[in-house]
Each structure stands twice: as C-alpha cells, then as structure tokens.
Amino acid sequence: MRLYTFPLAPIFFFLRFIFANTETVEEVAVHDFFYRNATAVASESAHTNNWAVLVCASRYWFNYRHMANALGMYRTVKRLGIPDSNIILMLADDAACNSRNHFPGCVFANRGHALDLYGENIEVDYRGYEVTVENFIRLLTGRVEPSVPRSKRLLTDDRSNIFVYMTGHGGDEFLKFQDSEEISAFDIADAFEQMWQKKRYNEIFFMIDTCQANTMFSKFYSPNILATGSSQIRENSYSYENDDEVGVSVIDSYTHFILEYLEGINKTSTTSMKDLFDKYDPEIIRSHPGVRSDLFYRPLERTLITDFFGGVAHAEVMTADPTEGHNLAPSSPLGSPFAEIDSMDESPEDEHEVVEVLLDHADGTGDSLTRLLRAWGSVGIMGLLIAWAMFNTKQ
Numbered sequence: 001m002r003l004y005t006f007p008l009a010p011i012f013f014f015l016r017f018i019f020a021n022t023e024t025v026e027e028v029a030v031h032d033f034f035y036r037n038a039t040a041v042a043s044e045s046a047h048t049n050n051w052a053v054l055v056c057a058s059r060y061w062f063n064y065r066h067m068a069n070a071l072g073m074y075r076t077v078k079r080l081g082i083p084d085s086n087i088i089l090m091l092a093d094d095a096a097c098n099s100r101n102h103f104p105g106c107v108f109a110n111r112g113h114a115l116d117l118y119g120e121n122i123e124v125d126y127r128g129y130e131v132t133v134e135n136f137i138r139l140l141t142g143r144v145e146p147s148v149p150r151s152k153r154l155l156t157d158d159r160s161n162i163f164v165y166m167t168g169h170g171g172d173e174f175l176k177f178q179d180s181e182e183i184s185a186f187d188i189a190d191a192f193e194q195m196w197q198k199k200r201y202n203e204i205f206f207m208i209d210t211c212q213a214n215t216m217f218s219k220f221y222s223p224n225i226l227a228t229g230s231s232q233i234r235e236n237s238y239s240y241e242n243d244d245e246v247g248v249s250v251i252d253s254y255t256h257f258i259l260e261y262l263e264g265i266n267k268t269s270t271t272s273m274k275d276l277f278d279k280y281d282p283e284i285i286r287s288h289p290g291v292r293s294d295l296f297y298r299p300l301e302r303t304l305i306t307d308f309f310g311g312v313a314h315a316e317v318m319t320a321d322p323t324e325g326h327n328l329a330p331s332s333p334l335g336s337p338f339a340e341i342d343s344m345d346e347s348p349e350d351e352h353e354v355v356e357v358l359l360d361h362a363d364g365t366g367d368s369l370t371r372l373l374r375a376w377g378s379v380g381i382m383g384l385l386i387a388w389a390m391f392n393t394k395q
Contacts, residue, residue, distance in 0.1 A: 081311025
C-alpha cells in the first residue's frame with residue numbers, strides 16, 4: 001500500500017486567514033452596541049475629561065441658600081459622572097455645623113427636608129477663610145504653591161471641559177467674597193485667558209447665580225467659553241422659598257430651576273444646551289437669565305448638557321505609529337471588530353481619534369448574515385479538504 005503525504009500546512013494557513021476575518025457572535029454584539037450608541041450621540045465635543053469648580057462665595061447663616069446652591073450643583077455633577085477627584089468645591093461658610101442649624105450636619109434645599117445635600121459623602125476642598133479671590137484665581141490659572149495638595153489643584157489640560165459655577169452676592173460686574181473683597185468681571189476674564197494661553201481647557205461652561213449676574217461674563221474674550229447667568233443688569237436674583245424650621249431661605253430661584261431640570265437628565269442623555277436655554281422662563285425664575293455664546297464655536301443644539309455636567313462616556317483610540325495609517329492600537333478594548341478603519345481621510349488633526357468618528361465602516365459587508373455564511377462556508381471547505389487528504393492517504 002502506497003502512502004500519500006498531503007501537506008496540511010496550506011490548509012491551516014487558509015483557515016486561519018478565513019477565521020481571522022470572521023467575527024464571532026460576541027464581537028458582532030459589541031460592534032453593534034458601540035455603533036448604535038455612537039451614532040445616537042449628537043455631541044461634537046473632542047474633550048477627554050471633565051472638571052467642575054463650584055464656588056459659594058458667601059458666609060454667615062443668613063446666606064444659607066448660597067451654600068445650598070453650590071451643594072445642589074455638587075450633588076448633580078457627581079450623579080452625572082464627574083468624580084470627586086475632578087470636582088473643586090469651595091464653601092465660604094459651613095452652615096451644616098452652624099449653632100443655629102436645627103438639623104446639625106445637614107443642609108436642605110426644600111421645606112420637606114427630603115434630601116440632605118451635605119450628607120456623609122462630601123469633599124470640601126476650600127472652606128471658610130480659604131475661599132478668597134486670590135485662591136480662586138490661582139486655582140484656575142494653576143499658579144499655586146508647591147505645598148498645595150493635589151486635591152486643591154485644577155489638573156486640567158487642553159482636552160478638559162470645565163464647568164465653573166459661582167453663587168453669592170454681587171452687582172454690576174462684581175461678586176463679593178466673604179463680604180470683605182470682590183472679584184470683578186475683568187478678573188475672571190483675564191484668568192480664563194491665562195488658562196487658554198496655558199492650554200488648561202478645551203471648553204468652559206460658566207454659570208453664575210447672583211444679582212446682575214449677566215454682567216459677570218460681559219468682559220470675556222477667550223475662545224470656547226459658553227456662559228449663562230441668572231439676571232440681567234440692574235436686576236436682582238431672588239430666593240425660591242423660605243423654610244420656617246430652618247428659619248432662612250434655603251435655595252435661590254434660578255439654581256432651583258436648573259437643578260430641577262437636571263433631575264431629568266442621566267449620564268447617557270442627549271439633551272442639549274439649547275434645550276436647557278429654551279426652557280428659561282422669567283416668570284418662574286423671577287428674573288431674566290442670559291446666555292452668551294458668541295465665543296463658543298459649537299452649535300448649541302449639538303452641545304450636550306453632559307459635555308459639562310457629566311463624566312466622559314466615549315473612548316479614545318490612539319495609533320501606535322502615526323505613519324502606519326489609522327489602525328486601532330492592539331490594546332484597544334474594542335478588539336478585532338474595529339481592527340482596520342479605512343475611511344479616515346477627513347479625520348481630526350490630532351492623532352487621537354474619538355470612537356464616534358471611527359465607527360463609520362458598518363456597512364453591508366459587515367452584515368451578520370454574511371459573516372455567518374462565511375463561517376459555515378469555511379467549515380465546509382475545511383471538511384472537504386480533510387476528507388480528500390484522508391482519501392489519498394489510504395490509497
């Protein structure tokens with residue numbers, strides 16, 4: 001009997017090629033998930049991290065509502081995904097521990113006392129007399145002493161979106177700090193310009209709740225800043241309601257309106273800034289809120305609220321070698337379903353590519369039925385080749 005030796009190596013190389021280009025059911029599910037969520041997002045932001053700077057500039061018990069304003073924003077940005085490590089909370093006074101507080105250790109923003117804004121999971125970075133104009137400007141510009149701990153630093157870069165919220169007593173182009181000093185609209189404008197020159201932000205959303213609040217962003221001149229305030233020039237901002245048990249007003253009307261609206265937002269919401277601004281109602285807010293968007297170059301209808309109030313929810317892909325085209329790095333968590341991207345001629349200038357931009361290749365060739373037929377066809381070919389090899393070996 002003559003033995004016939006058939007080279008099996010070509011078969012295995014062929015099968016390896018076939019299966020290397022055939023996605024499993026799990027890979028298809030992952031691909032569909034990322035593609036579906038990427039195409040549903042209307043945001044065009046290229047940021048990779050979010051930060052929040054929340055400032056209550058007032059002290060004394062009768063300014064309880066200003067502390068509640070800042071704590072309400074603190075709770076909201078944490079709920080929407082910004083971690084404490086990326087939140088700088090500045091409270092000029094501690095109403096929770098004030099001897100006149102009938103609810104020690106608690107701060108409430110409504111009469112029902114349903115939600116304690118202070119709670120047990122709060123991190124105050126600057127408190128009491130640490131909340132000064134100088135410390136605020138040093139925080140923004142990064143010009144802090146070497147001894148300042150990491151938790152008191154704004155460690156942003158040119159891919160950071162920053163939400164800056166301020167509340168307190170103010171007037172035409174100024175906000176009072178501690179009832180002893182003031183920060184002017186020029187001071188904040190110049191601080192933001194330093195941040196832009198030092199590449200400390202991608203975009204800034206500035207919000208302020210005080211009397212004549214809209215004058216505080218009238219002097220801004222740096223790019224990529226969106227600003228809004230509670231009241232126009234020569235107009236007061238008012239509190240929302242008093243609490244007879246606490247004995248003072250517990251929250252301001254404008255901030256209450258914003259927080260109430262944000263309660264309907266979650267981490268994956270596609271609600272835009274335009275949606276928020278369109279909801280402004282002077283009769284409910286009891287003042288005329290303003291918006292300044294001439295320095296902000298993205299359309300408001302494609303600027304998500306979570307671009308500033310939430311944590312980053314999209315991934316970023318880096319090429320191992322920029323000269324090797326636009327392939328995903330081997331360490332990418334997306335794996336083989338996105339092993340090669342061919343339609344990147346109009347990609348952003350930066351070699352960092354956002355996943356939403358990369359998922360344009362899901363066409364008919366990636367159809368799950370086609371991949372299934374290819375897989376079973378490969379199995380059939382493998383069976384035929386093995387049978388033929390065994391037949392020739394027995395002869």
